[in-house]
Amino acid sequence: MTINTQQNRKKLVILISGRGSNMLALLKANITNKWPAEICCVISNNLNAEGIKSAQSLGINTKIINHLDYNSREEFDEALLKEIDKSNPDYIILAGFMRILTETFVKYYYGRLINIHPSLLPLFKGLNTHERVLNSGLCFHGCTVHFVTPLLDDGPIIAQGIVPVYLDDTIDTLSNRVLQIEHITLVNTVEWLIYDYIQLNGNIVKIKNKKHKLFIME
Structure with a gap:
């Protein structure tokens, strides 16, 4: 795994499961505030997530990885991890992502995985x-x-x-x-x-x- 080391431009991936209002707030802030950041991809586990259309309307790459297509949480998380790593992100933002992630997944991204x-x-x-x-x-x-840890809704509080x-x-x-x-x-x-x-x-x-x-x- 190679972590992006560019200090002047951060790469973000956002995970959603529904309407994606927090995601949309981030996309708009990135434009309005002219952040030195690239939102590389919005990924959802839900085929009918409204937020995917919102992201597409703003020209953001999107991907749906339907958790129902996998036999276990481990298989789903492995597919999700592979898709995320294509973007080589600095941070992964869980913005209404309604899946409990495996310990392996969380430890792999520890310090880069953020939840609200x-x-x-x-x-x-x-x-x-x-x-x-x-x-x-x-x-x-x-x-x-x-920051996300393997325990549910746990981890160091940022804000x-x-x-x-x-x-x-x-x-x-x-x-x-x-x-x-x-x-x-x-x-x-x-x-x-x-x-x-x-x-x-x-x-x-x-x-x-x-x-x-x-x-x-x-």
Whole structure:
């Protein structure tokens, strides 16, 4: 495996499973902010992922690797790994990628594999986070961008975004609010990665020239 060493232009691959709103936020930010970055490919495991069409409309290379075509997680991950490595990316962004990746896959890309999760980890790992937050009675919710480890929704936290929970919130209103802060948090995190602001030391992430790594929506 050869890792891209160009310091002035980062290569990214984005993995999605659905509508790809976080992916689209990254694609637009790359254009608007003129990042020194190339989004080489958007890959989905879902034949019907809406985000694939969105990426294609912006001229991004896309690929579908349907997990249903494989007999095991290991076989699927091997095919996914081979496709990703064609782009030789600096970072792989899991932007709503709804697959649990094998330990072999995660270790292969450790330090380059980034996930966004719709909760303030370590709270509410797994699915149905918005419903669980509402049922908990908490007054706040949010999202976490983190380096991926073999443990589910685990790994060194890079940044978090926080939103209030209102008394009249439903799952839909809360999820829409969290999605807005997801876009902000993920775009800023990827920008930090592109400009080499992020330092990973063990389980601790430090950001150069930043006093905090929290984004708050009132």
